[in-house]
Amino acid sequence: MTQMKGAHFKLVLTQDGWQRNLSAHFAPDGTISALTCDDNPEGLPVYDAPVVPGITDLHSHAFQYAMAGLSEVRRNPVDSFWSWRDIMYFFALTLSPEDVQAIAARLYLSLLKGGYTGIVEFHYLHNDLDGTPYARPEELSLAIFEAAQMTGLELTHLPVFYAHSNFGGLPPTDGQRRFIQGIDGYAAMLDALNGPAAQAGHILGIAPHSLRAVTPEEVAQLMAIRDDLLPGCPVHIHVAEQVKEVDEALAYNGRRPVEQLFDMAPVDAAWCLIHATHLSDDEVQMIARSGATVGLCPMTEANLGDGIFRAKDYLAEGGVFGIGSDSNIATFAAQELQQLEYSQRLRDRQRNVLARADQPHVAANLWTRAAQGGARAAGRPEQGIAVGGMASFVTLTSPEPASMGPVADTSALDFHMFAGRGFHVGDVVVRGRAVVQDGHHPQEDAILAQYAVAMGRVTERLATRNGDGRMGG
DSSP, X not given: OOBOOEEEEEEEEETTEEXXXXXXXEOTTSBEEEEEEOXXXXXXXXXXXXXXXXXXXXXXOGGGGXXXXXXXXXXXXXXXXXXXXXXXXXXXXXXXXXHHHHHHHHHHHHHHTTTXXXXXXXXXXXXXXXXXXXXSTTHHHHHHHHHHHHHOOEEEEEEEEOOOSSTTTOOOOGGGTTTOOOXXXXXXXXXXXXXXXXXXXXXXXXXXXXXXXXXXXXXXXXXXXXXHHSTTOOEEEEESOSXXXXXXXXXXXXXXXXXXXXXXXXXXXXXXXXXXXXOOHHHHXXXXXXXXXXXXXXXXXXXXXOOOXXXXXXXXXXXEEEEOOBTTSOOOHHHHHHHHHHHHHHHHTOXXXXXXXXXXXXXXXXXXXXXXXXXXXXXXXXXXXXXXXXXXXXXXEOSOGGGGTTOOGGGHHHHHHHSSSOOEEEEEEETXXXXXXXXXXXXXXXXXXXXXXXXXXXXXXXXXXXXXSOOOO
């Protein structure tokens, strides 16, 4: 993948809205060094189709891509996140490092074709199948590195610290044995990953899994590790995803999860609070004023029945958000943003809820804000298609070009997000490198073949555990 010197856009979405005939010049590090409005691209490649900035997927558990669709059977009178979690644990106990690499590469290929140019991998698979550390404790993280290198998706990698099953430092369950580490082992893993990450251009960060899985004392220790090994790095944490979590937090010490987090940690713009679904008025303001990013995963949150995020209130307070694919039941950024908007419409019985006065087009408003928030959460430049921003973008194509005839320039993304024709990407450029051209990735055949082999292995292992090698029946 060769580094491009620049590109000319016939129609491109910037932070200031849609612009025509914009030429971008790229610096060697893959950022945008200059922008000029002209009709003469001076030998630069010309993109005739609408161009939008690439979005960083700020929350993914890559291995869960391979179990998508396998939990849509009711096994409890009241099915919930907690019953889904048991199925996820069962699936996690079948995967080898080779499987994790193949599944992640397959997912990352899909994400590239879904409008994403970066990924934040919230990675909590660490140990071997029996719960013992690998000879290289960072083995499964390195599998994620390989997947990112193979696909060209820009990686921020967050090894997860996971020590307990619930508030108060309760011991972990057997189903969590692949996730569990001690503080010293976690620090050693980060240290071992630091060199390979820097060499590959990946960003490393820290991720206490949740306040259910980490004690206040351990949060303090993790902040000390951060100061020592990765000063200023991104910090992500699950928080307030389910009502049950909020209730258990209140029962534990009388404080809601977000309140507890702000009591124990210096939450600022380097932090990303994943889900934050169930917030009080004070917590909405607390997060927005801190500068932290809220990591929304609308398709997964809908699939798990988590609830509806208070997006209208949060954005009114100036809050920053990004989107993530989380359980990877959906790999198109437009699906996540459509679901986010539609959840607000259903709750408020209104339309076009998440527009704003200076950007009345819902799709353009949500896309540019999600691109900015995702980049911030990943520790990358936030400017979008602007000087200093990442030269990461995607072109939008349509299987029905005739339908685009009456669509105004300013409604181009509205059509692709809401018209129901599907979201179609032609070219994808990541940091000035063309990684997908005309919808095809140069490693696509190899990625698909490796995934097929890996899923064959997974099916065989499942067969030894449940009889026929299949789940979901």
